[in-house]
Amino acid sequence: MNRAEPLSASPQSHPVTGTAYGLGIGPGEPDLITLKAYNILQKADVIAYPALEDGVSLARQIVDTHIPKGRTEIAIRIEMGKPADPIYDAAALEIGQHLAAGKTVAVLCEGDPFFYGSFMYLYGRLADAGHSVETVPGVSSMMACAAQLGAPLAAKNDVLQVIPGPLDKDRLRTQLGNTDAAAIIKLGRHFTKVRDVINELGLTDRARYIERATLDSQKMVPLADLPADATAPYFSMILIHRRGDAWR
Amino acid sequence: MNRAEPLSASPQSHPVTGTAYGLGIGPGEPDLITLKAYNILQKADVIAYPALEDGVSLARQIVDTHIPKGRTEIAIRIEMGKPADPIYDAAALEIGQHLAAGKTVAVLCEGDPFFYGSFMYLYGRLADAGHSVETVPGVSSMMACAAQLGAPLAAKNDVLQVIPGPLDKDRLRTQLGNTDAAAIIKLGRHFTKVRDVINELGLTDRARYIERATLDSQKMVPLADLPADATAPYFSMILIHRRGDAWR
Numbered sequence: 001m002n003r004a005e006p007l008s009a010s011p012q013s014h015p016v017t018g019t020a021y022g023l024g025i026g027p028g029e030p031d032l033i034t035l036k037a038y039n040i041l042q043k044a045d046v047i048a049y050p051a052l053e054d055g056v057s058l059a060r061q062i063v064d065t066h067i068p069k070g071r072t073e074i075a076i077r078i079e080m081g082k083p084a085d086p087i088y089d090a091a092a093l094e095i096g097q098h099l100a101a102g103k104t105v106a107v108l109c110e111g112d113p114f115f116y117g118s119f120m121y122l123y124g125r126l127a128d129a130g131h132s133v134e135t136v137p138g139v140s141s142m143m144a145c146a147a148q149l150g151a152p153l154a155a156k157n158d159v160l161q162v163i164p165g166p167l168d169k170d171r172l173r174t175q176l177g178n179t180d181a182a183a184i185i186k187l188g189r190h191f192t193k194v195r196d197v198i199n200e201l202g203l204t205d206r207a208r209y210i211e212r213a214t215l216d217s218q219k220m221v222p223l224a225d226l227p228a229d230a231t232a233p234y235f236s237m238i239l240i241h242r243r244g245d246a247w248r
Numbered sequence: 249m250n251r252a253e254p255l256s257a258s259p260q261s262h263p264v265t266g267t268a269y270g271l272g273i274g275p276g277e278p279d280l281i282t283l284k285a286y287n288i289l290q291k292a293d294v295i296a297y298p299a300l301e302d303g304v305s306l307a308r309q310i311v312d313t314h315i316p317k318g319r320t321e322i323a324i325r326i327e328m329g330k331p332a333d334p335i336y337d338a339a340a341l342e343i344g345q346h347l348a349a350g351k352t353v354a355v356l357c358e359g360d361p362f363f364y365g366s367f368m369y370l371y372g373r374l375a376d377a378g379h380s381v382e383t384v385p386g387v388s389s390m391m392a393c394a395a396q397l398g399a400p401l402a403a404k405n406d407v408l409q410v411i412p413g414p415l416d417k418d419r420l421r422t423q424l425g426n427t428d429a430a431a432i433i434k435l436g437r438h439f440t441k442v443r444d445v446i447n448e449l450g451l452t453d454r455a456r457y458i459e460r461a462t463l464d465s466q467k468m469v470p471l472a473d474l475p476a477d478a479t480a481p482y483f484s485m486i487l488i489h490r491r492g493d494a495w496r
Contacts, residue, residue: 024387024391024395026282027385029284030283031282031283031284031287032282032283032284032384032385033282033283034274034279034280034281034282034283034387035278035279035280035281035282035283035286036277036279036280038283039279112387112391112394112395113395114391114394114395114399114400114401115391115394115401115402116401116402116403116404116406117400120400120403123398123400124493127398134395135394135395135398136395137275137280137387137388137391137392137394137395138387138391139272139282139360139385139386139387140385140388140391143272143360143362143363143385143386143388144385146360146362146363146383146385147272147360147361147362147382147383147384147385150371150375150383151362152362152365152368152371153362153363153364154363154364154410155364155368156364156412157412157414157415157434158364158412159409159410159411159412159415159419159423160409160410161407161408161409161410161427162402162407162408162409162410163407164404164405164406164407166405167405167407171407174426175407175426178422178423178426179409186405245372
């Protein structure tokens with residue numbers, strides 16, 4: 001095994017010029033951005049963000065009212081089903097040119113940048129190229145979902161597992177069977193499979209479903225109350241706690 | 249099993265008067281509070297926070313520069329080794345009196361209120377008494393540690409486990425042996441035991457240690473670089489990822 005290395009991303013080859021910030025902008029409600037991220041956004045010369053092929057960007061929409069007029073913007077367009085590496089290579093190169101020119105670049109990240117976020121791919125590329133790059137943590141959707149549901153994630157000596165929905169049934173069963181609490185993320189087309197496993201384990205009555213937490217379109221409901229043929233968008237989550245509401 | 253219930257803490261017996269907010273104030277750096285929590289703090293009539301027996305409160309210190317002068321303050325003094333229930337009963341009663349008088353009460357919570365936070369004990373009591381109570385999610389220390397270390401917590405279909413240090417060796421071994429990534433929290437006097445298990449599992453070279461993330465006294469180092477007799481404070485964490493830095 002290799003040693004876990006860079007504790008910080010200090011520049012190695014470039015002289016220190018501009019800095020790139022991965023800004024956690026929170027789960028959706030514009031005011032759930034931190035003062036720190038907000039302030040960096042105000043002084044950033046360049047603002048970059050992930051976008052769909054057509055240019056629509058949820059991250060950009062979340063902070064729309066916070067972005068000063070007239071900034072240079074870079075939409076990093078991720079194309080479904082195509083390799084992402086060349087896209088991040090190109091984005092890192094473009095951002096790197098701004099940094100070399102002494103500019104400050106803010107990269108918008110939904111939720112928290114390092115919690116299943118795509119910013120890490122830029123972070124690695126920029127740091128490896130010797131640029132100054134910092135991560136500003138943000139409010140994760142997991143915490144926002146718990147707050148909206150009025151359901152604590154974990155307490156005392158609970159083990160909490162974050163489990164992606166795309167895992168196969170066996171893995172889902174193993175992980176869910178061996179924890180006090182769980183947040184099941186990335187549901188989308190895996191929703192029915194996940195729901196079946198929760199049912200098998202007798203945890204349905206301990207499970208809450210929420211989608212688009214803190215956005216106007218938010219929806220939340222006990223999992224047991226969803227119809228059998230319910231579907232879920234990608235931005236949805238199931239929170240489970242084995243003790244139910246015993247903490248009250 | 250009982251049904252997982254209250255999706256929201258809507259008032260049941262009291263007329264709607266004041267609201268209590270559990271405010272996630274972030275991991276330590278004052279600007280890692282959200283705009284939302286900051287704004288609620290500005291207009292709150294009463295500010296409550298957990299404190300040690302002598303009245304010292306880390307939560308109060310974190311937001312010291314944000315608190316307007318002349319607010320009513322309630323220090324909820326937790327005494328080590330004594331039952332906490334009567335303390336939360338009394339605090340909920342005192343906060344409830346302010347709410348009944350139409351006041352807004354902000355309860356300060358380090359990190360995020362529902363991520364291993366003590367706010368849930370007040371939340372349950374206030375909601376059950378029919379008061380209006382809301383949780384404002386915050387930046388958790390887990391996300392702040394990852395940002396400071398320059399080490400993503402999890403990516404793609406990784407399972408991420410949050411594991412409290414006080415668990416016994418067998419449980420630690422089981423959980424750590426069955427995950428892609430882990431954040432081991434509440435180290436304190438359990439540090440050596442946790443370190444031994446990480447060593448046994450051959451994960452030491454994948455582990456980073458950090459204490460007091462984002463505070464001036466922050467310290468971080470690869471776990472392997474700590475001396476054999478190192479100790480850890482309560483506010484410390486070990487982050488592990490099985491893939492190491494392969495994401496770069």
